[in-house]
Amino acid sequence: MKKQLLFGMALVLSAIFAGQISAQAAVSVDPAVYTPRGLTNEMTLTSKWLYSNKLNNYNVAADLLGTAGSSRGMAAKNGKMYFSSRTTINQILVINGTTGARETPITLASNVFTYLGRNKAGTADSTYLTGLPVNDIKIDNAGNVLVANLITSNAGRFQVYKINTTTGAGTLLIDQANLITLFPTSSTMRFDAFGVWGDVNGKAVVLAANASTTAMEVYKWVITGGVAAAPTRIELDNSLATGADLAGLANLGTAPQVFPLDENLYYIDGNATFPVLCDKDGNVVDGFKATLPNSIKDSVTAPAATPKTIWSMNQGHNGVVEFEVNGKYFIVMAATNTAGSPSSTFRLFKFADANKAFSGLTCLWTFPQAGMGNSLNSNTYRTAMPNVEVSGTKAKIYVYTGEVGYGMYEFDTATPNGVNQIRTSNVTISLLDKSIVTSEEVAVMEVFNTAGQRFATVKNVSSISAPLSKGIYVISVIDRNGERKVQKMTIN
Secondary structure (H helix, E strand, O other): OHHHHHHHHHHHHHHHOOOOOOOOOOEEEEOOOOOOOOOOOOOEEEEEEEEEOOOOOOOOEEEEEEEOOOOOOOOEEEOEEEEEEEEOOOOOEEOOOOOOOOEEEEEEEOOEEEEEEEOOOOOOOOEEEEOOOOEEEOOOOOOOEEEOOEOOOOOOOEEEEEEEOOOOOEEEEEEEEEEEHOOOOOOOOOOOEEEEOOOOOOOEEEEEOOOOOOOOOOEEEEEOOOEEEEOOOEEEEOOOOOHHOOOOOOOOOOEEEEOOOOOOOOOOOOHHHEEEEEEEOOOOEEEOOOOOHHHHEOOOOOOOOOOOEEEEEEOHHHOOEEEOOOOEEEEEEEEOOOOOOOOOEEEEEOOOOOOOHHHEEEEEEEEEEOOOOOOHHHHOOOOEEEEEEOOOOOOEEEEEEOOOEEEEEEEOOOOOOOOOOOOOOOOOOOEEEEEEEEEEEEEEEEEOOOOOOOOEEEEEEEEOOOOOEEEEEEEEEEEEOEEEEEEEEEEO
16 A cells, blocks of 8 residues: 555656646736826836736646636635636635635535425425536625526526635525516526625625627616515617617627616626616616727827827626725726737726716726737636725725636825825715615715716715706715715616
């Protein structure tokens, strides 16, 4: 036995030295230097670490997160990146967000993505496996980690679980097995991904965009008291008269993603679209179309050249997130797919003000400057996911492009000496009946329309009457600690 063990160890060692078995490549950084932005050069972008096809440290099996197509989603929380892993052993992969090092994966409990059903003979209940599990992963506003499966028709069973990241145990939040009954005409239904807003233990919204080639639809589950109601269908406006960015489209394209901002507003991003802001009725609220083509061009990131290099975004990859740092508003999104130039990039924009209008976007940087690289597999499911964690004047921007790479950039908005920093309040703002309500009494509450016109200013309140006119409004509050929060809200 000892001889066999020693012989086996010798074979492994010889294979390693012969290059037959390889360890994961060393972490690297994006070597590009990103020119500071802002009136006082206060905004900076720095690569902290990067694995990518372009850097040659994300090319072979030992480097990759899994087999082709197995990791289609990424989310971030408390300095860690979490990846869905659709393998024979259902897992959530974990990456240290500070170093890029792999940590112990979370193996899901054996009953996650299962259900009870009658056997073929109809004599007893049996446990069945849900198809295509752990296809996507998201984290809600309260930090709950959620995973969902992929369905390819309305006959599929769509499940969303909340996962205990310590034990791998799952709590079933959505178990939709009757889509064919609820929506019999949507036979080509396909959910690749989902989005969440709120706290799934209390009040939340879960959305899933239909990837059908013949539909312009988003499906919505409202969670109240931790319990999901039956889904409703939102038909997106693609009419030529009012459809704006979605006008004339027959579908959203491959593997569309949806990112809810609150109960009413969400970004939709598919292979056939740039990110588009829509409301709960399917109306287009904002997007790039009105300012094309200049709004998707970057003439500031590329190194100096004659003539000046201009990079344009394309519509191939799907992912977007907006965030606030130090009283300023930003959005980062997938900029190019593997066919773009540079290939597989993200772009960081700054909004002009709290109204967050696309018409006021300023391009800050496209990154990685050389791109992440190419992979044909990446284009099959279109994942190019940014996630952001904010602390003080800094934001950690985590990025993942399926099959091509992942990394973390630090975005700093350090305020010049002598200028007070503006911190974001934790107060929640919601619409209750005909009033705008905050979770606690605030020092100041203001209501604006999207053109910046102020409708009301009140002090020392926890509610205010909502405007009588329907539309999109911007609510700004300053809490008792002097911290500020700004939120868009739809009034119907």
